[in-house]
Amino acid sequence: MFGLTFEKVLVIGIIAVFLLGPEKLPQYAAKFAQLVRQLRDMANGAKDRMRDEMGPDFDDVDWKKLDPRQYDPRRIIREALLDDDPAAGAVGTAATATTISRATPNPNGAYLQRKRAREGALAAAEPAPFDSEAT
Known part of the structure; x- marks a missing residue:
């Protein structure tokens, strides 16, 4: 301790x-x-x-997963960029390094969702919101 x-x-x-x-x-x-x-x-x-x-969900929570010491930005970025590939979970292998260099963005990723929403808004050709009382 x-x-x-x-x-x-x-x-x-x-x-x-x-x-x-x-x-x-x-x-x-x-x-x-x-x-x-x-x-x-x-x-x-x-x-x-x-x-x-x-309530009863307290015992179902994986507390070790929520430990801030388990935070690894490389793992988070790797999971965000790669598809759900179980072989990509190994850290530090040559296969992982080559997979990361050729990674394609996840089509359900937050970035691509925002990009599609922005393109959809531009395609609708709606005027930008305007507040006449704003200073």
């Missing part, structure tokens, strides 16, 4: 004994334990509230 090893915690404890003194150390240890309990209760309360608000 937080990258703390047993040796580091022991050194922090020894420094705390010297700084606080043996008289006040039990009081501060009790306050620290109370703080940790309150933080744990807050986290559990938030989890319970999420479970109550989301």
Whole structure:
């Protein structure tokens, strides 16, 4: 937890004994334990509230997929550019590199959808919206 090893915690404890003194150390240890309990209760309360608000779908959510540490912009771009090809999921292979260089845009991609909508609006030859009261 937080990258703390047993040796580091022991050194922090020894420094705390010297700084606080043996008289006040039990009081501060009790306050620290109370703080940790309150933080744990807050986290559990938030989890319970999420479970109550989301209902039965809470257990179906893949929480590891939503972890921001799993964010890989290269993977997101690759998935957006390539068709649904299961062989394209391998990262770092020569086949993936050649596939990416020859990738065709996904016809259902957001860019092409906006482009088709814009072309459709131009083809309809509607005048541009105009607000006479705008400054």
